[in-house]
Amino acid sequence: MQIKNQSVASFHYTLRDDDENILDSSQGGEPLVYMHGMGNIVPGLEQALVGKRPGDSFKVRVPADQAYGERDERKIHQVSRSQLPKGAEITVGMQFEARGDGEVHVVTVVGLEGADRVILDSNHPLAGVALNFEIAVTEVRDATAEELSHGHVHGPHGHHHH
Ligand code: ZN
Numbered sequence: 001m002q003i004k005n006q007s008v009a010s011f012h013y014t015l016r017d018d019d020e021n022i023l024d025s026s027q028g029g030e031p032l033v034y035m036h037g038m039g040n041i042v043p044g045l046e047q048a049l050v051g052k053r054p055g056d057s058f059k060v061r062v063p064a065d066q067a068y069g070e071r072d073e074r075k076i077h078q079v080s081r082s083q084l085p086k087g088a089e090i091t092v093g094m095q096f097e098a099r100g101d102g103e104v105h106v107v108t109v110v111g112l113e114g115a116d117r118v119i120l121d122s123n124h125p126l127a128g129v130a131l132n133f134e135i136a137v138t139e140v141r142d143a144t145a146e147e148l149s150h151g152h153v154h155g156p157h158g159h160h161h162h
Contacts (some may be wrong), residue, residue, distance in 0.1 A: 001026045001140045002051045008153050009049065010139040023126070030136045033153050040152070042067040045133055057136045064128050070080035071128035076110065076121045090118055095125070 003009045010031040015024040026032055034040045036049065044066030052058070065069050084090060090109055098107045100122075111119035147154050 001142075002053050003049050003137070003140050004051070005037050006143045007074040007146065008139075008141050008143050009034060009036055009052075009137060010068075011049070012136045012138060014134045018130055018132065023129075023131075032051075033139075033152070035143055035147060035153050038151055044133065045131070045135075049135070049137070052135075052137045052140075054137055054139055056105060059066045059132065059134050062105075062133065064126075064130055067131045068124040068129070071123050075123045076119065078113065078117050078119050081116050081118055084118060098122070105138040 001007070010152030012026045012031045013024075014022060015025060016022055027044055032041075032147075036046065041066070042062060045060065047066070048058070048062070049061040053077075081090065085096070085140045090106050090112065092111060095108045097104050099109045105122050106125055108125060109118060110121045113119060144154070
């Protein structure tokens, strides 16, 4: 069976940047499971998976604008330390989750100014980064009616309801 809209597909992946640094990998763990055509993975990778079958392996380079987008300098701003969670030591490079526009964003501390100012970058940590995927498709099946109505994959490695 080939991957098409409303397929549920599983694949192992290794993700590298253009300098060959490994950013993420499923090797040694479970494959990633997703429902195709729902925007659940980055657009450039979803496009590259169309028509692939179990056993297919391939490499694809996804430019930033087809992955997590280009960096936006307007997403860098200063806040007062008092606006951040109390008790935590704030250091450059630390990341935390912030809620805004009804979504959860990863925010990175990129600088400290004086005693009270913290410079935050709310760009996605992979914004502006081209993603080099090495993919091995392990399973393709049709989504169940229940999965289609929910828009996501159910058990054993997908979404669980309680
Ligand atoms: Zn569900």
